[in-house]
Amino acid sequence: MSKYWKPGSERPRTVLVDDEEGGVLFLSSPPSSSGFGHSSLERQRQRLPVYKYRTAILYLVENHATTIIVGETGSGKTTQIPQYLKEAGWAEGGRVIACTQPRRLAVQSVASRVAEEMGVKLGEEVGYTIRFEDQTKPNVTKIKFLTDGVLLREMMDDPLLIKYSVIMVDEAHERSLSTDMLLGLLKKVQRRRPQLRIIISSATIDAKSMSTFFHIRRRNIGQAAEDPTPSELPAILSVEGKGYNVEIHYVEEPVSDYLQAAVNTVLSIHDKEPPGDILVFLTGQDDINAAVQLLTEDAQNNGLLVLPLFSGLSRADQDLIFSPTPKGKRKVVISTNIAETSLTLEGIVYVVDSGFSKQRFYNPIPDIENLVVAPISKASARQRAGRAGRVQPGKCFRLYTEEYFVKEMPAEGIPEMQRSSLVSCVIQGNKGESGGLNDLRRNQNTQNELKLKALGIDNILGFDWLASPSPEAMIRALEVLYSLGILDEDAKLTSPTGFQVAEIPLDPMISKMILSADTYGCSEDIITIAAVLSVQSIWISVRGAQKEFDEVKLRFAAAEGDHVTYLNVYKGFIHSGKSSQWCYKNYINYHAMKKVIDIREQLSRLLRRLGIVLKSCERDTQVLRKAIIAGFFAHACCLEEFSPNGMYKTIKSSQEVYIHPSSVLFSELLGI
DNA sequence: GAGCACTGC
Numbered sequence: 106m107s108k109y110w111k112p113g114s115e116r117p118r119t120v121l122v123d124d125e126e127g128g129v130l131f132l133s134s135p136p137s138s139s140g141f142g143h144s145s146l147e148r149q150r151q152r153l154p155v156y157k158y159r160t161a162i163l164y165l166v167e168n169h170a171t172t173i174i175v176g177e178t179g180s181g182k183t184t185q186i187p188q189y190l191k192e193a194g195w196a197e198g199g200r201v202i203a204c205t206q207p208r209r210l211a212v213q214s215v216a217s218r219v220a221e222e223m224g225v226k227l228g229e230e231v232g233y234t235i236r237f238e239d240q241t242k243p244n245v246t247k248i249k250f251l252t253d254g255v256l257l258r259e260m261m262d263d264p265l266l267i268k269y270s271v272i273m274v275d276e277a278h279e280r281s282l283s284t285d286m287l288l289g290l291l292k293k294v295q296r297r298r299p300q301l302r303i304i305i306s307s308a309t310i311d312a313k314s315m316s317t318f319f320h321i322r323r324r325n326i327g328q329a330a331e332d333p334t335p336s337e338l339p340a341i342l343s344v345e346g347k348g349y350n351v352e353i354h355y356v357e358e359p360v361s362d363y364l365q366a367a368v369n370t371v372l373s374i375h376d377k378e379p380p381g382d383i384l385v386f387l388t389g390q391d392d393i394n395a396a397v398q399l400l401t402e403d404a405q406n407n408g409l410l411v412l413p414l415f416s417g418l419s420r421a422d423q424d425l426i427f428s429p430t431p432k433g434k435r436k437v438v439i440s441t442n443i444a445e446t447s448l449t450l451e452g453i454v455y456v457v458d459s460g461f462s463k464q465r466f467y468n469p470i471p472d473i474e475n476l477v478v479a480p481i482s483k484a485s486a487r488q489r490a491g492r493a494g495r496v497q498p499g500k501c502f503r504l505y506t507e508e509y510f511v512k513e514m515p516a517e518g519i520p521e522m523q524r525s526s527l528v529s530c531v532i533q534g535n536k537g538e539s540g541g542l543n544d545l546r547r548n549q550n551t552q553n554e555l556k557l558k559a560l561g562i563d564n565i566l567g568f569d570w571l572a573s574p575s576p577e578a579m580i581r582a583l584e585v586l587y588s589l590g591i592l593d594e595d596a597k598l599t600s601p602t603g604f605q606v607a608e609i610p611l612d613p614m615i616s617k618m619i620l621s622a623d624t625y626g627c628s629e630d631i632i633t634i635a636a637v638l639s640v641q642s643i644w645i646s647v648r649g650a651q652k653e654f655d656e657v658k659l660r661f662a663a664a665e666g667d668h669v670t671y672l673n674v675y676k677g678f679i680h681s682g683k684s685s686q687w688c689y690k691n692y693i694n695y696h697a698m699k700k701v702i703d704i705r706e707q708l709s710r711l712l713r714r715l716g717i718v719l720k721s722c723e724r725d726t727q728v729l730r731k732a733i734i735a736g737f738f739a740h741a742c743c744l745e746e747f748s749p750n751g752m753y754k755t756i757k758s759s760q761e762v763y764i765h766p767s768s769v770l771f772s773e774l775l776g777i
Numbered sequence: 778g779a780g781c782a783c784t785g786c
Contacts (some may be wrong), residue, residue, distance in 0.1 A: 209784075235786065237786085256783090257784095259786090391780095416783090417780060465782090610785040639785090642780065644780090704785095766778040767778090767779055771778095
């Protein structure tokens with residue numbers, strides 16, 4: 106890569122260097138051929154804050170194994186950096202530049218934006234891969250956007266990610282389960298492949314801990330001499346964002362009821378502030394519906410258009426959020442965290458931040474995950490406030506005191522890795538290590554096998570996590586997998602069960618259920634159940650029609666419980682000719698059902714590859730239940746005798762549990 | 778009588 110340096114030129118003196126003072130030129134793309142300065146797209150590209158760091162970024166990537174880029178939203182880093190890298194020659198010689206995102210939607214939209222800017226057809230030179238959709242062409246695609254989950258999957262077949270020259274992990278500050286997994290494994294890949302460049306892009310300043318993590322000391326492994334290895338010390342560069350200023354307001358005294366306080370704040374904004382839409386962050390559906398009701402009932406607010414927003418809403422209801430605000434009205438969107446990162450609303454000028462969100466916590470002792478309302482972090486609070494400054498200067502009203510924000514609010518949230526069951530991660534790690542069946546078959550050569558072993562997680566307890574999960578959580582994960590027959594006494598994948606489970610992209614308990622179904626002769630039915638279990642919810646959440654919803658649901662209800670009920674819904678959907686109208690009438694989420702069809706299709710292809718013949722048990726739900734138990738026996742529980750309120754206790758740890766009100770068995774319990 | 782948000786060949 107050094108050929109892109111102007112010979113004899115002075116190297117940049119500081120990290121924050123730009124073209125003029127650095128004296129560094131990249132000659133790979135002459136101004137005329139790359140079209141600099143002519144089209145309006147090109148001018149737009151140059152106006153992005155990241156543009157003036159172009160040279161610095163290329164210099165750092167050239168000379169450091171890992172570069173950490175701290176950039177606020179709107180800096181243009183996601184769309185521009187992959188293009189800079191390509192212009193500098195990182196995609197030459199059949200190599201690919203990868204850029205990962207935590208969400209599918211982001212992958213698609215960023216890829217199409219970049220293809221447009223480069224004037225190429227999406228899916229050729231610029232492509233993307235998400236589950237169920239591969240828009241790339243081998244040997245043609247040079248810049249590839251993908252979800253971090255997909256890259257993790259790719260590592261199973263290609264543990265050293267040989268085809269990539271640079272991997273940019275975007276939105277790393279979100280610290281999702283798969284981002285953390287990916288970063289842990291990438292660190293290992295880098296030890297074996299020092300030429301691989303990693304760019305970590307994050308919105309928060311906490312780059313220090315990332316930097317410490319990636320400061321690897323390489324073992325001497327005899328690198329090819331003509332390629333000088335880059336510095337092991339990660340470089341950090343920060344790029345300013347493009348958002349407008351947001352004025353922060355705090356309450357003077359702590360509020361006791363954030364729901365009422367949020368409602369009052371909205372009313373006071375409407376009363377005193379100039380036009381502009383309002384976004385309110387609350388915690389969940391209950392809160393949101395209550396606030397919507399309070400605001401709609403209030404007689405003095407005819408000028409307010411109040412809309413709820415959460416993921417359980419039907420697509421049509423979600424789309425209302427994006428419709429233009431009627432003249433003379435002020436739109437108020439009351440939302441969960443979905444509006445913090447996943448959805449961007451234009452036209453928001455005021456944000457009301459309750460300071461809370463619902464978060465998942467995992468207790469490894471009884472092996473139970475809980476959803477609890479908990480205080481958010483400073484990073485979240487800043488992200489929420491930023492939502493007010495996208496189109497013009499805005500205001501953010503925080504329903505907590507400034508003292509609380511400064512002194513008590515944690516800087517970062519707890520990474521998901523430390524809040525979840527690790528059952529899926531252990532499998533992924535093990536698979537990444539051994540490379541799985543495909544690699545065992547393909548990589549007969551000793552050198553490759555050595556590389557694979559070196560990469561892997563021989564010992565899950567000793568794996569180098571970015572944020573280490575609790576020992577209890579790791580032990581519990583190993584225990585569950587051992588009891589399912591997926592890991593052996595040495596915590597290695599068993600053959601064939603363990604390897605087959607690793608091949609199936611679902612929760613290991615579900616995968617085990619599928620494999621058992623083969624023995625019981627009901628795989629055809631079980632994969633339908635597995636597909637439904639892997640989507641959010643197939644039911645639509647309805648406001649004000651709860652009774653009707655329950656009645657309709659009973660039409661599908663099976664005495665055997667929810668799993669067989671899902672099977673009934675699926676059959677009904679197929680029978681209707683996959684009709685969206687049918688879904689609407691039956692309070693079923695059409696998009697979820699389409700996803701069920703996709704996942705089911707994927708599973709049936711996969712099982713065929715694993716040599717499993719699909720077979721239906723027809724009406725024999727007995728075998729169906731046996732297969733379910735084979736995967737979920739760890740969750741078995743027993744109804745307490747004489748319990749007036751239907752209390753169960755888990756077999757394993759005598760934990761008190763109850764049937765969830767959304768279950769079809771719940772109404773049976775009430776005798777409806 | 779209840780469902781933060783994501784994701785996977």
